[in-house]
Amino acid sequence: MKTIFFKSSPSPTRMTPPASPLHVTFSESLMEENIESAEFTITKWDSLSDNNDTFCNTASLFSDNNRVEAKHYLSSIRGLQKAMQYLVSHQASSEKLVRAQTLMQTAMKRLEKEFYRILKSNRFYLDPESFSTHSSSGLSAPRSSFSDFEEFETENESRDDIDSLPEAQRVSLAAMEILSAISEVMIKAGYAKECIKVYKTIRKSFVDETLYSLGVDRTLNLQKIQKMNWEVLEIKIKKWLHAVKTAVKTLFPGERILSDQVFSIAPAMGDYCFTEISKEGALTLFEFPENVAKCKKTPEKMFRFLDLYEAVSNHWPEIESMFSSESTSTVRSNAINSLIKLGDAVRTMLTSFETAIQKDTSKTTVPGGGIHPLTRYVMNYLSFLADYSEVLSDIVADWPLTIPSPLPDPFFGSPDNEESISSPVSVRLAWLILLMLCKLDGKAAMYKDVSLSYLFLANNLQYVVGKVRQSNLKILLGDEWVTKQELKVKQYASNYVRMGWSKVLMALPENPTAEIPVDIVKDHFRKFNSGFEEAYTKQTSWVVPDPGLRDDIKISLARRIVPIYKELYETYGGMYLRKEMWVESLVRYTPDDLGNYWSVLLNGSTSSSHGGRSR
Known part of the structure; x- marks a missing residue:
């Protein structure tokens, strides 16, 4: 791309009208002026660089204090570009062209260092969360040329809008503005490769470190996962569920926005950078659930598998949108394969669960x-x-x-x-x-x-x-x-x-108010006492855990037994049998006693006492 300015000579068959002497003189004068201006500015800042010539120790051209200088520096490079284009067309063998080329190389090296320094020093201000939040709020850095370093004002934005943003977002917007201005100049000058290389190096390391801090480990392959104890793997699944949400909702969208803004002049380059920065991390991210799905499947693991499936499924629209290009098709394939494998695993576990019940x-x-x-x-x-x-x-x-x-x-x-x-x-x-x-x-x-x-x-x-x-x-x-x-x-x-109180129910007469012979009355009481004590003794250890059901059962017992027994007791249990010597042992329970006994029934008590009432 550096040869973009060195065009071939016009075809001999094409006639080019001669330029007028006045036009040539004016163009040469302008060309000379552009080269001299660029040489002064570029040489001045080149002399400020440290002898070790490292990126991080370069004197900052794009600091707040040098805003005017930075604007002039970029303007000088544009003038130098125009001069080189003129020389290529009219004086291809001129020493001025060699001089201009040398100046351009020096300027590009300088911008490359500045590009690196801004990316490096603002590494954590250029965070995806700032971009995602800023984008969702309706504010965005201008997509047109940033070369004049306009304040962040467009038709939809005011100075107040920017000032109201948190510091991190203001810093990230300012950094994006400068990065976009530098990339525009470098790309037009044919130095896109150098610009992209620096950008990929810094941003990829940020993405990789962020994913690692979220628990996404690229060394965690299928073999390691299959050898893990479930308790350990479950912890990693929980971390992954948090990681995928952060990555898909914040990290990757933020990198997408940043790449698009920095390379707004060349969208294809922005797309390429985003792919190179995020593809490896995204593949590692979505390989994990697919590998987990290949592990041993037991019903107890079902819910974590469903969590993984739900996470990928819920985020699929964002995944499909962010990784829509052909170059990132493997990321989409990984996510889809995860869903397929996890779905198969869930069906297997449901079958195992059903079989376990049957067996x-x-x-x-x-x-x-x-x-x-x-x-x-x-x-x-x-x-x-x-x-x-x-x-x-x-x-x-x-x-x-x-x-x-x-x-x-x-x-x-x-x-x-x-x-x-x-x-x-x-x-x-x-x-x-x-x-x-x-x-x-x-x-x-x-x-x-x-x-x-x-x-x-x-x-x-x-x-x-x-x-x-x-x-x-x-x-x-x-x-x-x-x-x-x-x-x-x-x-x-x-x-x-x-069934449980059948003997008690059978002991009661059909009509307790009718006249019944004494012997039969005695028989009713004897059978009632025997049946009640047998049922109660046997059922004191029985239990009904649900309070509502327990109350319903006791109410049902009371409705079936108490009214009839009460009639029998009131009619024959008093004076009618008083003259009989065994009346105390014959009429053992009052109607109220029955309720007292039932109140502790079906609570799971092991007590079997059932003494009669005191007289």
Whole structure:
């Protein structure tokens, strides 16, 4: 590009009209004046450079104190360019051209050093966050020539707008203005390669260091990841989730803005610089989730895999926009491959989770008919999964559920009902719950007491309903699903009352107010005492963890037993049996006693005392 000024001689077949002597004299005079002015300015600043000739120790031309000098310096270079163009056309072999070329080389070397110094010294002021924030606020550095160092004022910006910005943003805008002015002059002079080299060196090191500080380690390959303990890898996943958000929302957009502004005169160069600066770091960033997806897959890892998938998926529009060029297609491919691999991994883990439910063969029963560990595990797992419903929708959309037979209406509703479960995610979660409940039916059969089996089923289904109500599962499964399961809970509880207190219920007369022979009355009381004490003693260790369900059961017991027993007690438990010697042992409980006993029932107490009331 440095030969841009040295054009070939005009073709012999093309006639060039001779310039008038007056025009030639004026042009030569202007050319001489431009060279002399440039020589004075360039030589003056070249003499201020330190002997070691390093970039960082160069006297600053573009400091605030030298604003006028800097403007004049760039103006002199433009004049020198015009003089060289004239000499190439009219005096290609002139010593003046050699002299001008030498001056231009000196000036370019100077600008290269200044370009480096500004990038280096403002390394952390030229931070992507400042650019992103500044861009989103509607303010932007001018995209036209910065060579005159205008104050940051355009049609949409005022001095007050700039002054109101934080210091970091004001400094970054000023630095961008100067960098853009230098790059414009260097590019026009044919020194784009030197300018780009300096820019890439400084900004790439910044991007690489920033990513490293965020925990993005380029040495962390697939082999290392596969050998890591899950606890260690999980920490790295958490760091990556923060890193990708910062990189995609701040770091890469900031570098894109900076490259576009600094090379506003040559957008293709800005795009090239951004690619060279960010491509390697972006590839490292998006290789990580793809490598994690290749690790051993167990259901416990599901949620971190979903976090990774969600992060890439949510940021895909920005990724696709920033890395839209052909040269950055590998970055887009990496991100897409991450989504594909993570999606495959999630489907594998869902299958493993389903298989684990189906293969559960634990034979132990839960004491007191409480909540089974399988119920807790599955419902906690599914309630967490429901938080990822949008991500799961993408993953299972084209993954049909294969089941041996149509699912029952209580789990999926009627096909004609608008509220019936239809989304792929809802269907799959409902299916997993159904598998678990089928397993619980088998575990309920292990209890020797049928009433305890029903209590176990009521407890566990109530736990399922509670988890659904407290999580996003309610949105996925719907109100109709919840209502149907609640009816089943009531049915199980009713069966428990009927079976668990059958002897007590059978001991009561159909009509306690009717005239009943004394012997039969005595028999009612004896059977009631025996049945009540047997049921109470057996059930003192039984438990209903849910307070609402426990209260409902006790209310149901009271409604079924107390009114009839109270009529029997008030009609025959008093004076009618008073003359019998064994009345104290025959009528052991008042109606109020029943409530007192039931108040401590189903709390999981191991006490079995059931003494009668004191007289």
